[in-house]
Amino acid sequence: MLHINRVNLSVIEMPLKLPFFTHLGTVKKRQSIIIEVMDRDGVSGLGEAVAFSSPWYTEETTQTVLHMMKDFLIPKLFTEKINHPAGISSIFDSIRRNEMAKSGIETAIWDLYAKKQGIPLSILLGGSRSEIRTGAVVATQNEEEALKQIEYFQEQGYQRIKVKISPANDIDFLRAIRKEYPHIPLMADANSAYTLNDVGRLKVLDEFQLLMIEQPLSVTDMVDHATLQRQIATPICLDESITSYHDAYSAIQLESCKIINIKMGRVGGLENARRIHDLCVKHQIQIWCGGMIEFGVSRAHNIALATLEGFTIPGDIVSSNHYWEEDIIEPFVEVKNGVISVPAEVGIGFSINRKRLKEVTIYNEEFVKGKGV
Numbered sequence: 001m002l003h004i005n006r007v008n009l010s011v012i013e014m015p016l017k018l019p020f021f022t023h024l025g026t027v028k029k030r031q032s033i034i035i036e037v038m039d040r041d042g043v044s045g046l047g048e049a050v051a052f053s054s055p056w057y058t059e060e061t062t063q064t065v066l067h068m069m070k071d072f073l074i075p076k077l078f079t080e081k082i083n084h085p086a087g088i089s090s091i092f093d094s095i096r097r098n099e100m101a102k103s104g105i106e107t108a109i110w111d112l113y114a115k116k117q118g119i120p121l122s123i124l125l126g127g128s129r130s131e132i133r134t135g136a137v138v139a140t141q142n143e144e145e146a147l148k149q150i151e152y153f154q155e156q157g158y159q160r161i162k163v164k165i166s167p168a169n170d171i172d173f174l175r176a177i178r179k180e181y182p183h184i185p186l187m188a189d190a191n192s193a194y195t196l197n198d199v200g201r202l203k204v205l206d207e208f209q210l211l212m213i214e215q216p217l218s219v220t221d222m223v224d225h226a227t228l229q230r231q232i233a234t235p236i237c238l239d240e241s242i243t244s245y246h247d248a249y250s251a252i253q254l255e256s257c258k259i260i261n262i263k264m265g266r267v268g269g270l271e272n273a274r275r276i277h278d279l280c281v282k283h284q285i286q287i288w289c290g291g292m293i294e295f296g297v298s299r300a301h302n303i304a305l306a307t308l309e310g311f312t313i314p315g316d317i318v319s320s321n322h323y324w325e326e327d328i329i330e331p332f333v334e335v336k337n338g339v340i341s342v343p344a345e346v347g348i349g350f351s352i353n354r355k356r357l358k359e360v361t362i363y364n365e366e367f368v369k370g371k372g373v
């Protein structure tokens with residue numbers, strides 16, 4: 001049994017080396033919350049809540065996550081019986097949604113538990129890979145810039161390239177890329193930029209032999225995605241639409257997609273991610289591990305998650321130095337020849353660089369069992 005008696009939250013902020021463009025907005029600076037949970041034996045675990053500072057990707061923000069943790073989730077940790085991290089998601093079930101807040105804490109407890117067991121998190125989760133394949137995301141819709149970035153990713157050995165598209169910039173953009181790189185594994189993420197009125201446009205994209213088109217329609221358009229999938233050859237991958245096991249179940253039943261992007265933050269943590277993984281494997285839905293322009297703690301959890309056998313498509317898991325001048329973990333995550341070695345050390349296999357964490361922390365709060373919460 002776990003006896004959590006202390007939780008420390010650090011809101012951190014860092015500028016990105018290069019701005020990250022989507023049609024919904026450009027990310028230049030990133031906030032995140034680093035969570036450290038400690039139990040009475042003195043063992044601690046690390047998690048990261050990956051909500052953005054404004055609600056453009058999901059409804060959660062840094063501030064809503066802080067509120068949920070402080071007023072609802074942390075008090076539960078101090079009062080409920082916790083036997084295993086797999087049970088945390090049901091302890092949090094009485095609180096609706098707020099998946100990124102839940103995930104930040106749940107993942108920290110997985111790390112803590114793996115450390116107490118003396119095993120790597122990947123093994124605790126049931127993973128079987130010693131290295132994971134990785135892909136990268138082009139952060140611009142400028143044609144020339146995009147081609148330069150792809151050239152760099154190719155040199156780094158990334159095994160799959162993803163670009164962001166919208167009706168304002170899709171066919172010509174993809175054509176320009178395919179002209180230079182006719183055979184690279186390429187996919188396009190629309191972040192809900194289209195509607196069913198765009199079927200004609202989306203059909204044209206079939207000629208580019210994309211691995212998939214990610215989230216073409218709106219978040220709640222499960223039925224419309226099924227209608228679209230029947231009309232286009234490119235496999236649809238759902239991202240924002242999948243916030244729970246039940247969403248994944250609905251998408252599979254309705255045939256709304258052929259691929260699912262699993263992000264532990266978006267689905268409430270590692271246990272839910274694992275359940276969605278198992279469901280997808282059972283129904284032969286391909287999966288991959290999505291990224292959130294995150295810092296090293298979340299990246300380390302993603303590495304552990306992506307060791308599960310169903311993650312067959314390279315994920316958005318990049319080197320620490322891809323977005324950051326200096327990440328907050330040690331050692332840095334490194335991509336070599338398109339793969340990341342899975343750490344053999346206990347827990348997430350990376351430790352926090354306290355000095356760097358302090359430098360980038362803009363707010364810190366500690367909660368102690370029995371003291372006010």
Ligand SMILES: [Mg+2]
Nearest residue numbers: 189214215239
């Ligand atoms: Mg996406």
